[in-house]
Amino acid sequence: xxxxxxxxxxxxxxxxxxxxxxxxxxxxxxxxxxxxxxxxxxxxxxxxxxxxxxxxxxxxxxxxxxxxxxxxxxxxxxxxxxxxxxxxxxxxxxxxxxxxxxxxxxxxxxxxxxxxxxxxxxxxxxxxxxxxxxxxxxxxxxxxxxxxxxxxxxxxxxxxxxxxxxxxxxxxxxxxxxxxxxxxxxxxxxxxxxxxxxxxxxxxxxxxxxxxxxxxxxxxxxxxxxxxxxxxxxxxxxxxxxxxxxxxxxxxxxxxxxxxxxxxxxxxxxxxxxxxxxxxxxxxxxxxxxxxxxxxxxxxxxxxxxxxxxxxxxxxxxxxxxxxxxxxxxxxxxxxxxxxxxxxxxxxxxxxxxxxxxxxxxxxxxxxxxxxxxxxxxxxxxxxxxxxxxxxxxxxxxxxxxxxxxxxxxxxxxxxxxxxxxxxxxxxxxxxxxxxxxxxxxxxxxxxxxxxxxxxxxxxxxxxxxxxxxxxxxxxxxxxxxxxxxxxxxxxxxxxxxxxxxxxxxxxxxxxxxxxxxxxxxx
Amino acid sequence: xxxxxxxxxxxxxxxxxxxxxxxxxxxxxxxxxxxxxxxxxxxxxxxxxxxxxxxxxxxxxxxxxxxxxxxxxxxxxxxxxxxxxxxxxxxxxxxxxxxxxxxxxxxxxxxxxxxxxxxxxxxxxxxxxxxxxxxxxxxxxxxxxxxxxxxxxxxxxxxxxxxxxxxxxxxxxxxxxxxxxxxxxxxxxxxxxxxxxxxxxxxxxxxxxxxxxxxxxxxxxxxxxxxxxxxxxxxxxxxxxxxxxxxxxxxxxxxxxxxxxxxxxxxxxxxxxxxxxxxxxxxxxxxxxxxxxxxxxxxxxxxxxxxxxxxxxxxxxxxxxx
Numbered sequence: 001x002x003x004x005x006x007x008x009x010x011x012x013x014x015x016x017x018x019x020x021x022x023x024x025x026x027x028x029x030x031x032x033x034x035x036x037x038x039x040x041x042x043x044x045x046x047x048x049x050x051x052x053x054x055x056x057x058x059x060x061x062x063x064x065x066x067x068x069x070x071x072x073x074x075x076x077x078x079x080x081x082x083x084x085x086x087x088x089x090x091x092x093x094x095x096x097x098x099x100x101x102x103x104x105x106x107x108x109x110x111x112x113x114x115x116x117x118x119x120x121x122x123x124x125x126x127x128x129x130x131x132x133x134x135x136x137x138x139x140x141x142x143x144x145x146x147x148x149x150x151x152x153x154x155x156x157x158x159x160x161x162x163x164x165x166x167x168x169x170x171x172x173x174x175x176x177x178x179x180x181x182x183x184x185x186x187x188x189x190x191x192x193x194x195x196x197x198x199x200x201x202x203x204x205x206x207x208x209x210x211x212x213x214x215x216x217x218x219x220x221x222x223x224x225x226x227x228x229x230x231x232x233x234x235x236x237x238x239x240x241x242x243x244x245x246x247x248x249x250x251x252x253x254x255x256x257x258x259x260x261x262x263x264x265x266x267x268x269x270x271x272x273x274x275x276x277x278x279x280x281x282x283x284x285x286x287x288x289x290x291x292x293x294x295x296x297x298x299x300x301x302x303x304x305x306x307x308x309x310x311x312x313x314x315x316x317x318x319x320x321x322x323x324x325x326x327x328x329x330x331x332x333x334x335x336x337x338x339x340x341x342x343x344x345x346x347x348x349x350x351x352x353x354x355x356x357x358x359x360x361x362x363x364x365x366x367x368x369x370x371x372x373x374x375x376x377x378x379x380x381x382x383x384x385x386x387x388x389x390x391x392x393x394x395x396x397x398x399x400x401x402x403x404x405x406x407x408x409x410x411x412x413x414x415x416x417x418x419x420x421x422x423x424x425x426x427x428x429x430x431x432x433x434x435x436x437x438x439x440x441x442x443x444x445x446x447x448x449x450x451x452x453x454x455x456x457x458x459x460x461x462x463x464x465x466x467x468x469x470x471x472x473x474x475x476x477x478x479x480x481x482x483x484x485x486x487x488x489x490x491x492x493x494x495x496x497x498x499x500x501x502x503x504x505x506x507x508x509x510x511x512x513x514x515x516x517x518x519x520x521x522x523x
Numbered sequence: 524x525x526x527x528x529x530x531x532x533x534x535x536x537x538x539x540x541x542x543x544x545x546x547x548x549x550x551x552x553x554x555x556x557x558x559x560x561x562x563x564x565x566x567x568x569x570x571x572x573x574x575x576x577x578x579x580x581x582x583x584x585x586x587x588x589x590x591x592x593x594x595x596x597x598x599x600x601x602x603x604x605x606x607x608x609x610x611x612x613x614x615x616x617x618x619x620x621x622x623x624x625x626x627x628x629x630x631x632x633x634x635x636x637x638x639x640x641x642x643x644x645x646x647x648x649x650x651x652x653x654x655x656x657x658x659x660x661x662x663x664x665x666x667x668x669x670x671x672x673x674x675x676x677x678x679x680x681x682x683x684x685x686x687x688x689x690x691x692x693x694x695x696x697x698x699x700x701x702x703x704x705x706x707x708x709x710x711x712x713x714x715x716x717x718x719x720x721x722x723x724x725x726x727x728x729x730x731x732x733x734x735x736x737x738x739x740x741x742x743x744x745x746x747x748x749x750x751x752x753x754x755x756x757x758x759x760x761x762x763x764x765x766x767x768x769x770x771x772x773x774x775x776x777x778x779x780x781x782x783x784x785x786x787x788x789x790x791x792x793x794x795x796x797x798x799x800x801x802x803x804x805x806x807x808x809x810x811x812x813x814x815x816x817x818x819x820x821x822x823x824x825x826x827x828x829x830x831x832x833x834x835x836x837x838x839x840x841x842x843x844x845x
Contacts, residue, residue: 029687035604035605035606036605036606041606042560043562044560044562045562112572115576115606116576116577116601116603116606117573117576117606118556118560118561118573118577118603118604118606119560119561119562119565119569119573120569120572120573122566122568122569122572123564123565123566123568123569126566126568170606171605171606171607190689190794191605191612191615191616191794192616192794192795192798192799193688193689193792193794194688216687216688216792217792217794218687218688218792219789219792219798219802220789220790220792222671222790223671223674223686223687223789223790223791223792226671226674226675226678226679226686227678227686227687227792229679230674230678230679230682230685230686231682232678232685232686232687233687368805398805399559399805400553400554400559400804400805400806400807401553401554402554403554403555403558403559404553404554404555404558405554407555407558418563419563421562421564422564427564428564431563431564431566438567441566441567441568444564444565444566444567444570445563445564
């Protein structure tokens, strides 16, 4: 009797909990949350991902970050600093008003003026000198310097409605100002909990398959996996590498994996005359900085077994890297492979550099930035000591502490990562490898302070080139010049995983975005 | 009583001032918010722009002075991450946590008290042994693991209860609460139970010890001699006496549950303050961290005050001393 009662209660509970789940066509469990609905507030990955659901840009970035016509259908140069943009006809905002040149000019002007933005779009619009509306669907742009990659820059800015946005603050976007032209209309954001939306009937592009969508923020890895297994959500992102096999072989779920544009590398600091953490064999500080010698850097790269790292530490969730950007991005140089371990050759190089017996060093790393970062540092330590160096220790710290110290130059050998968010390698080459120059704003993330005049010249030349193919060829050449000197030790490109219910598929890509418009059913 | 409360308020202000300074310096010492907030391809011009707009380019003493002067006017600054007033961000999440913590405290009393009384009345019996062994599990199994097991059993295998989020909330007397809808209520069950586990064990142990200590006392014998029923002795006279330590402990626990419900909130994706503070620390969102700690300190001070007042209501001896 008691049993029957509890069974009835259980059935009641089960029926009531399932009901609301059916109200949505698609529920996505997402690991990270945006900080605002204002698409111009911050250009971190999380915010761009959310903005892409509600807003469009002048160009579309495909899964490999390559650009195609978006709100602008075509563009041409009249001279190196004058551009004419032709806008798409018949596009309407979610409130029904037509999209015009005024909205474009307003959005580009607003991009670097959003108050208190922690990650502004300033650089995207920094080359704009003036904009002029020719007619409702034509905009003339004058740039202050010749900028061949103009559309790749201003194309990253989301276009907002002038009428709905003028005079509004970022927080007003969550309460009615989020009027875009994108495939979904914003319904509600409950911070820390959910984001709901419905498909926009008047969308100019392809209608998304799922009309009503709910996104739930589940930051804990295990909880997100459990939510997919229990059927509470249909799709999850950022599946931890150790759960990939379980979800992929599991009942009713499968995994979609993609190589991302995020490269994990070992930086060898050439900043000071002595490298922090580098010692002689007795533990005393070394008088000179061995990392200034390209032979030493190459030797270290030759000690590392990238295949082993990918296979054992990451469970296959990586692709061995020998340069900054992966194959699908512009500027990737197929002639540069990745170093395979060659201890004898490494020893030879060390001897030539004057360190026949090696030297001592400490490997520094974050421990919460990307999956397996502290394990990676341990493995690197072992590989370097097998290669003939004396590893004094491995130190892994939380990213909030680590990032500041790394930028301040406190580490000699340090693990870091850099994501790609542009069609070509140019911005990454410029911020990571260009000689550090505070005035010119170049080499902003060149923490290792690699400096090569030949590379700088080659890169600057590529950045000035208007012809697309020539520009990519020049980027490839510049990459070759830099990597012949091992400016950093690239390790691997991260792979990212999505877990889905059977019967669903997601078009995933380098951008690592989890967008409802890219989910489709396979049945 | 008035003097007592006044003294407490003065102490509280001092504590708040010192805490704000320590936390402010602490967050500054951890790292640079710009490193976390800026995207990897940010240029130096963007960096300078952000530093200026968030006032991170000022010297630290000046930053602190600015903070104090606006805090005195009730403005605790704007979150670096959300660009909204820090207090608003915190109070938006606080109701969810309060609801979770209150529910779990009620659960711990409803489950813990009877079990503790039962075990205390029959020391050494099979009942006592099994209740006590069970309570060891409540204490010693990691909270995180318990949560995962609850999800595995009730959500994944049985499929009875939802495991993430708060579900539909309704409005009762102007408050958003999960109690207003059935969906909200079932969403509350697993996280509240997870949070209550250790408290249940604590209440059981406190009650059992209390009962065992009180039963042999003279007043119980006199009560028996007066012919009072065993039930009345236990539930009125004995219970009243043993409630004092339980109220003290639960009062303190209430504070720490609110401040540190983070494990449960993270596992069950509960949109409360615990999760907010961990995210804010990771993002070095200093205004939120500082404001949060100050709110929590204030809360602890208030709870202690309430506990002291409750004592005097429960135990007349304390009242006469005060």
